[in-house]
Amino acid sequence: MAYDLAVVGAGIVGLGHALAAARRGKRVVVIDRDAQANGASVRNFGFVTVTGQGAGDCWQLARRARDVWQEVADAAGIDILQRGLVLAARLPESEAVIDAFLKTPMGEGCEKLTAAQAQRFVPNLRPQAAPVALYSPHEVRVESRTAVPLVARFLAERYGVVFRRSTSVVAVEAPRLITADGEVIEAEATVVCPGDEYTALFPERIAAYGVTRCKLQMLRVVPARPVALQSAVMSDLGLGRYLGYAELPEAAPLKRRLDAEFGPERENGIHLIVTQSADGSLVVGDSHHYATTPDPFGSQGVDDLILGELDAVLDLPSRTVSERWIGTYASADGRWRFTDKPSETVRIVIVTAGCGASTAFGIGEETIDELYG
Numbered sequence: 493m494a495y496d497l498a499v500v501g502a503g504i505v506g507l508g509h510a511l512a513a514a515r516r517g518k519r520v521v522v523i524d525r526d527a528q529a530n531g532a533s534v535r536n537f538g539f540v541t542v543t544g545q546g547a548g549d550c551w552q553l554a555r556r557a558r559d560v561w562q563e564v565a566d567a568a569g570i571d572i573l574q575r576g577l578v579l580a581a582r583l584p585e586s587e588a589v590i591d592a593f594l595k596t597p598m599g600e601g602c603e604k605l606t607a608a609q610a611q612r613f614v615p616n617l618r619p620q621a622a623p624v625a626l627y628s629p630h631e632v633r634v635e636s637r638t639a640v641p642l643v644a645r646f647l648a649e650r651y652g653v654v655f656r657r658s659t660s661v662v663a664v665e666a667p668r669l670i671t672a673d674g675e676v677i678e679a680e681a682t683v684v685c686p687g688d689e690y691t692a693l694f695p696e697r698i699a700a701y702g703v704t705r706c707k708l709q710m711l712r713v714v715p716a717r718p719v720a721l722q723s724a725v726m727s728d729l730g731l732g733r734y735l736g737y738a739e740l741p742e743a744a745p746l747k748r749r750l751d752a753e754f755g756p757e758r759e760n761g762i763h764l765i766v767t768q769s770a771d772g773s774l775v776v777g778d779s780h781h782y783a784t785t786p787d788p789f790g791s792q793g794v795d796d797l798i799l800g801e802l803d804a805v806l807d808l809p810s811r812t813v814s815e816r817w818i819g820t821y822a823s824a825d826g827r828w829r830f831t832d833k834p835s836e837t838v839r840i841v842i843v844t845a846g847c848g849a850s851t852a853f854g855i856g857e858e859t860i861d862e863l864y865g
């Protein structure tokens with residue numbers, strides 16, 4: 493048998509599985525239909541988020557994945573560009589959510605800051621946007637569009653993982669994978685990590701999880717004057733959306749107020765995330781629209797809502813927009829991921845919420861532990 497493990501998909505979920513198996517000494521091949529990573533994994537914020545992830549396995553796997561990101565970053569020459577999170581809260585109802593969150597086990601290491609304290613991390617924070625702020629030290633931020641290729645290169649160079657690019661897998665008949673040009677690749681076990689490509693392999697099994705797609709609009713904003721944001725930035729809208737906060741009973745009054753006063757933002761699934769790249773530009777988003785096949789068009793109205801929230805929170809006079817892009821990820825009601833088991837040696841692993849960059853390294857270890865004992 494040529495390989496112990498075949499991984500279909502070279503996004504971050506596939507790479508997380510390849511890493512976990514390679515660390516166990518397995519011979520791994522990763523197969524992807526694209527010439528280079530092009531899906532959600534390179535379109536996101538690179539924001540490896542712990543605080544705010546849903547309580548339970550999502551938060552736990554995010555903590556583990558964050559640690560693995562730090563190990564891999566050191567070994568693969570990936571820069572950690574920011575650490576931590578400042579969540580600026582301007583609505584009075586938000587403070588109750590922050591207070592309640594800090595009392596949960598997930599609040600460990602986090603603290604409530606004044607505007608002046610928060611400005612030490614984020615100098616451009618408008619004081620009126622952050623009468624209070626939640627600070628979390630747990631996050632790291634990488635530049636996904638360079639970090640994901642560097643993870644793949646590290647896997648190839650350090651562990652001899654074989655990458656087969658521009659190769660679509662059309663069937664998994666364990667222990668054989670069949671490619672679109674008829675090649676047969678043999679591997680004892682297979683993990684299928686197809687992201688939001690859910691009609692190519694095992695479509696009926698994936699359909700059973702109610703998978704659809706979520707479309708997001710993203711922008712790159714260039715400040716007119718240099719700014720240095722030590723931490724990623726979020727706002728009240730994030731408290732109303734991220735499950736680690738939004739599922740707390742204390743979040744109900746905030747969500748009612750957001751629905752009443754931020755109707756367009758809530759209808760377009762908008763919350764603010766701002767991260768910073770090495771060249772000083774800011775990655776800003778995002779919106780959430782759900783459809784089986786979302787249209788590929790960016791709406792100016794949605795961008796304006798995102799930028800309006802940015803301007804409410806950060807003081808960035810004469811900022812400009814240098815890039816706009818759309819991303820999609822797999823989504824399913826009521827679950828943030830699933831692992832399906834078509835046979836003893838085959839797994840399908842899909843993250844069905846916007847947290848794959850934050851959890852993939854943890855999920856990969858979990859799947860590989862379960863496969864190999």
Ligand SMILES: Cc1cc2nc3c(=O)[nH]c(=O)nc-3n(C[C@H](O)[C@H](O)[C@H](O)COP(=O)(O)OP(=O)(O)OC[C@H]3O[C@@H](n4cnc5c(N)ncnc54)[C@H](O)[C@@H]3O)c2cc1C
Pocket residue numbers: 500501502503504505506523524525526529530531532533534535536537538539540541659660661662685686687688689692693708709710778818819820821842843845846847848849850851
């Ligand atoms: C705009 C945006 C912002 C986001 N922000 C964050 C964030 O801040 N933090 C966070 O944690 N997460 C974030 N996410 C979510 C995160 O990016 C995803 O959960 C994660 O990237 C999913 O990884 P994946 O490997 O499953 O998917 P993908 O990156 O889409 O990779 C799947 C791969 O499988 C390949 N493939 C599929 N089918 C086949 C086949 N039959 N044969 C060969 N290859 C195949 C595809 O070519 C693709 O390369 C965001 C997502 C988007 C779109």
